[in-house]
Amino acid sequence: MHKIWMVIGLLAAELVLAQTPPRLRTPVVENQGQVSAAQLEGQAQRFPQTFFLEGPGDRQVVALTFDDGPSLDTPALLDTLKKEGVKATFFWQGQNVLAHPEIVRRAVAEGHTVANHSFSHPNLSKMEEGGFWWDLQLAKTQSAFQQVVGFQPALMRPPYGFLNDGQIKALQARGVHAILWSVDSADWYHTWKISNESLASAQIHEVVAQYLHPEAIVLLHDSGGRTRRPTVAAVQTLIPAIRAKGYQFVTVDQLLKVPAKLTSAQQAANQPSLDATLQQFLVLFNEPDAAIRAAGWGKILSDDYLHVSAEGVLRGVPAYAGLVTQLRTQMMGLKLELTTPVQQLGEQALFGWRVMDAAGTTVAKGVNVLQLAADGRIKQNTVYNDRQLQ
Numbered sequence: 001m002h003k004i005w006m007v008i009g010l011l012a013a014e015l016v017l018a019q020t021p022p023r024l025r026t027p028v029v030e031n032q033g034q035v036s037a038a039q040l041e042g043q044a045q046r047f048p049q050t051f052f053l054e055g056p057g058d059r060q061v062v063a064l065t066f067d068d069g070p071s072l073d074t075p076a077l078l079d080t081l082k083k084e085g086v087k088a089t090f091f092w093q094g095q096n097v098l099a100h101p102e103i104v105r106r107a108v109a110e111g112h113t114v115a116n117h118s119f120s121h122p123n124l125s126k127m128e129e130g131g132f133w134w135d136l137q138l139a140k141t142q143s144a145f146q147q148v149v150g151f152q153p154a155l156m157r158p159p160y161g162f163l164n165d166g167q168i169k170a171l172q173a174r175g176v177h178a179i180l181w182s183v184d185s186a187d188w189y190h191t192w193k194i195s196n197e198s199l200a201s202a203q204i205h206e207v208v209a210q211y212l213h214p215e216a217i218v219l220l221h222d223s224g225g226r227t228r229r230p231t232v233a234a235v236q237t238l239i240p241a242i243r244a245k246g247y248q249f250v251t252v253d254q255l256l257k258v259p260a261k262l263t264s265a266q267q268a269a270n271q272p273s274l275d276a277t278l279q280q281f282l283v284l285f286n287e288p289d290a291a292i293r294a295a296g297w298g299k300i301l302s303d304d305y306l307h308v309s310a311e312g313v314l315r316g317v318p319a320y321a322g323l324v325t326q327l328r329t330q331m332m333g334l335k336l337e338l339t340t341p342v343q344q345l346g347e348q349a350l351f352g353w354r355v356m357d358a359a360g361t362t363v364a365k366g367v368n369v370l371q372l373a374a375d376g377r378i379k380q381n382t383v384y385n386d387r388q389l390q
């Protein structure tokens, strides 16, 4: 027993002596596809002005952050934060910002920082090619915030933590900071694993309390899963416990001394490179699953924006061409036509297309390459638009 305490004592002494990381990190949840601590730390070191896991550690302050909302669990959280006089930072999905604009306006009115967490939570690192990650996920969410609260956030957090180095450079050029975390409560995991809500809440409290450090960025969630009540309850007990250790609560922009909002010049420079209607078309075209679901046509096997696999009615190339025709009717003011007939070559098929505006001018064109199974089912659909083909 003595020996163990001595080892722990030595480790603690080493931690105190070390002026730089490695910091004691919350463990990654195994087998859940989480980004590794090593990758996050590497990117934080390569992009010290743009990609942050935490503050420098000089001040006795922490930032609570909540991802994925807003949801119907968010108002209870806002009530708690208001009662305690704590300002937090919310990384929200654009689709939820549009679904709950009144919650977004309330959070902003109560002094919280709101930030971009993509439109629909894909792994952005898989969407870098063709600029889809920015146009269809981040710019679309910036527009949602602009529409609801009249400004665009200067902070973003990538879903699951995945960003390529090239994407971090692109964010830097746009004046957007990528905010990761140094304390992962894994609240989604504990709430999923522990069915008793108060036990789940106690576990979330325990993890945060154990790993807390000066200038920590704490990751929690206000949406997703069956409920976020255990997170809300954990926040109620954590705030006084963290205060009792001498900490104050700040927003991420205050913690890192970076802006929370883009300037109007930056906002203008961040306009999507395609006009809004064309963007909407590309969403439909790259993501026909939404149309398939709406039509009740089949079961989606996988979707990550550039590759869509569907089972059911979508069998063979003629059915795909039928889908394209179907999508045409959903496009506001745009017309799609095939520029080449569908050509099938063994297990591959391809066709060309172009999109015209109301005046008949071509605004985008491209080629789709389909990978077919032996039964003619589409295994994979890859869209190459004119920006990739140039």
Ligand SMILES: [Zn+2]
Residues within 6 Å of the ligand: 067, 068, 117, 121, 159, 160
């Ligand atoms: Zn998320």
